[in-house]
Amino acid sequence: MKILYFAWVRERVGKAEEVVEPPSSVATIGELMSWLAGRGEEYAYAFENARVIRAAIDQTHVRPDTPIAGAREVAFFPPMTGG
């Protein structure tokens, strides 16, 4: 699946997007964040306070307990500050 990062999550990870293949045991957004956090120092830093990070599946806001099955595009970002 395609993963997108925005704002300081993007800066900490060091890339704007990538394609990953998490194991089938990774079932939810929260579990995906934990799995990503284990991929290296920069990921651990980006997801060190996972509770503040928001997520979207296929461009719709979702919660940490949302299943990722069937997701094409998952995005992680800080709370929004537009307007």
Added chain:
Amino acid sequence: MTIPVTIRLQSADFDAAAEARLLTQGRADIGAVVSFTGICRGGAGADAIAAMTLEHYPGMAEAEIARHAEEALARWPLMGLTIIHRYGRLVPGDNIVLVVTASAHRTAAFEAAEFLMDYLKTQAPFWKREERAGGPSWVAAHADDDAAAARWTPGKTSSSS
């Protein structure tokens, strides 16, 4: 009759007066237009902002704004709606966002404009990065913005009745 709705994300500036005029020209049924413009603030002293960069999530930003525009049209008797949000690097004094609502009477126009701004601030995927003398920093989300957005959701605010 189809209600004219314009939603634009752009790096270029906009003309608030011209956008409001576009909604009302040639019509005699609109009695109220509310136009809100959000502007990049500079601040003062060591805390002064030299510039601000607005990052957004292309695709989702348009979809989120369209979804809230539809909700506004369902909740208030609007006769026209324009939302423009800029992205990219802005300096103090630059326009950031425009919401224009048109209706027969003022209450619907005022309320719909406020509803849309509250949701743009908390739900639309935009992030502000400010440049100061001490270096750049991402703007933190404000709890009062969340509270302002929550009051439009029935059952989420203590003052709802």
